Amino acid sequence: MDNNLLLEMKQIDKHFTGVHALDQVDFAVRKGEIHALMGENGAGKSTLVKVLTGLYGKDSGQIIFDGEERSFPTPQDSQNAGISTIYQEINLIPHLSVAENIFIGREPKNVFGIDWKAVRSQARQLLLDNGIDIDVTQDLATYSTAIQQMVAITRAISQNAKLLIMDEPTSSLAEDEIQVMFEKMRELVAKGMSIIFISHKLDEVYTICDRATILKDGKLVGSYDIDKISRLEMVSKMIGRDASNVLKRSVGEYEAKEGTAALLHTKDIDNRVKLHGISIDIRPGEIVGVAGLLGAGKTEFAKVVFGCDNTYTGEIEVEGKPIRMNTPKGAIDLGFAYCSEDRKVEGIFPHMSVKENMTITALSRISKFGVVDTRKQKEIVDKYIDSIRIKTPSPDQLICNLSGGNQQKVLLGRWLSMDPKLIILDEPTRGIDVGAKAEIEALIKQFSENGISVLYISSELEELIRNCYRVVVIRDGMNSGELTGEDITEANIMNYIAKNMKETEEAHG
Numbered sequence: 001m002d003n004n005l006l007l008e009m010k011q012i013d014k015h016f017t018g019v020h021a022l023d024q025v026d027f028a029v030r031k032g033e034i035h036a037l038m039g040e041n042g043a044g045k046s047t048l049v050k051v052l053t054g055l056y057g058k059d060s061g062q063i064i065f066d067g068e069e070r071s072f073p074t075p076q077d078s079q080n081a082g083i084s085t086i087y088q089e090i091n092l093i094p095h096l097s098v099a100e101n102i103f104i105g106r107e108p109k110n111v112f113g114i115d116w117k118a119v120r121s122q123a124r125q126l127l128l129d130n131g132i133d134i135d136v137t138q139d140l141a142t143y144s145t146a147i148q149q150m151v152a153i154t155r156a157i158s159q160n161a162k163l164l165i166m167d168e169p170t171s172s173l174a175e176d177e178i179q180v181m182f183e184k185m186r187e188l189v190a191k192g193m194s195i196i197f198i199s200h201k202l203d204e205v206y207t208i209c210d211r212a213t214i215l216k217d218g219k220l221v222g223s224y225d226i227d228k229i230s231r232l233e234m235v236s237k238m239i240g241r242d243a244s245n246v247l248k249r250s251v252g253e254y255e256a257k258e259g260t261a262a263l264l265h266t267k268d269i270d271n272r273v274k275l276h277g278i279s280i281d282i283r284p285g286e287i288v289g290v291a292g293l294l295g296a297g298k299t300e301f302a303k304v305v306f307g308c309d310n311t312y313t314g315e316i317e318v319e320g321k322p323i324r325m326n327t328p329k330g331a332i333d334l335g336f337a338y339c340s341e342d343r344k345v346e347g348i349f350p351h352m353s354v355k356e357n358m359t360i361t362a363l364s365r366i367s368k369f370g371v372v373d374t375r376k377q378k379e380i381v382d383k384y385i386d387s388i389r390i391k392t393p394s395p396d397q398l399i400c401n402l403s404g405g406n407q408q409k410v411l412l413g414r415w416l417s418m419d420p421k422l423i424i425l426d427e428p429t430r431g432i433d434v435g436a437k438a439e440i441e442a443l444i445k446q447f448s449e450n451g452i453s454v455l456y457i458s459s460e461l462e463e464l465i466r467n468c469y470r471v472v473v474i475r476d477g478m479n480s481g482e483l484t485g486e487d488i489t490e491a492n493i494m495n496y497i498a499k500n501m502k503e504t505e506e507a508h509g
Helices: 045-052 075-081 098-103 116-129 145-158 175-190 202-208 231-239 298-305 328-333 354-366 374-387 404-416 434-449 461-467 490-507
Strands: 005-016 019-030 034-038 060-065 068-070 083-086 163-167 194-198 211-216 219-225 264-270 276-278 287-291 313-318 336-339 422-426 453-457 470-475 478-484
Touching: 005 045, 019 034, 019 045, 019 194, 019 211, 034 045, 034 202, 045 163, 045 194, 075 083, 083 145, 098 116, 098 145, 116 145, 145 175, 175 194, 175 202, 194 202, 202 231, 211 231, 219 231, 231 434, 264 298, 287 298, 287 434, 287 461, 298 422, 298 453, 328 336, 336 404, 354 374, 354 404, 374 404, 404 434, 434 453, 434 461, 453 461, 461 490, 470 490, 478 490
Parallel strands: 019 219, 034 194, 034 211, 083 163, 163 194, 276 478, 287 453, 287 470, 336 422, 422 453
Antiparallel strands: 005 019, 005 060, 060 068, 211 219, 264 276, 264 313, 470 478
């Protein structure tokens, strides 16, 4: 074995019923490197990690870790060997204290049992060593997601982990919080730890990673030095075809029909919490992006437009008529639809079928005396499974068993069945692989071509650049700037954010 390798997985094979999830996969991680594990949903990334961490047994193959051939029958065996995992949904216990979370299952003991004084003091020192000064006796749930992620990292460090696996760790973090996490990752690698980094965000991969291994359909595509593979090449290898059309701008200038008025007109929207005077107009069939840092007020504005927050002041007009948005039902009656940024919590009903999830907003139209007309229901479901290419074994499949991209398509089908005039999409591709992103973005363009307006909120600037006719930049609940057509570039968007930040700093001395 190469002495520079911490981990070597050779010819790993794993079958499930009817699925060859891993097909003779090779994967190697060097000591002191950050290694991206890339691929679409279903490529085999999660299965490979679960084999490594003892959640799944391999059918065949070899795992060599830290110079020894190893077998990990349980997750505890993997942890004992020095492998720790941080998941997208933080795998800690929110209603235990920070100190308890760091030492759970391996608390310092004295003659009376758990030495709680030692638990608290050691936890505090470990966090201070990582630049985090917080009250370790408080419940973990009282702290931000960023702090919770740093607690998870601290727990891994306290376990003397040699390999840290990070699965979409930045999905709920603000840009400044991500930079803090990246700095900590660099510190850990400088001390000799290795990191496997799983992310759908190419910007992050190219910022923080040294190498990348790409999987597709359970097979190894290859391993590459990050500085020797372009984004276009990487995405093309992930999706198995030329990705030129996936990455380029796909819309031109918005072509308004003569005399076309705004479908939605908002002026000086203020809720005295996050919104302090946002004004945005959207015309029929127009895709308008909303850019801004986490906490800028993007989601809060969407919720005002959809009637989820009726405490606002300011003006809202729909097709030229003044409207007071009081309830989501009122917004739906006006032809508005809303896909939340958190589809798992606010979108899907996880233990209901694809069919039930898609038609839940249409029940009043397909039911009589409380009985669902199954023929009408089937017509709706079959139409959208076919037209937006939802991959599901059956309409009766539980939606929680679908990939993130297909769950999002079910939600889009739900709203399309209502013949909307406006769809509000809040982070519509969060946690979705690059191939599924391309399909969702193609659907959004179809909406526009069919005359449906789209309010497109995304923290990924590349998405807005590719897909929007116009982008409104907001900061601190206020308009910061607006861009159209070819002026929609990452530099211009960031200049509006930076300009506003500079003005705010100057105003406060």
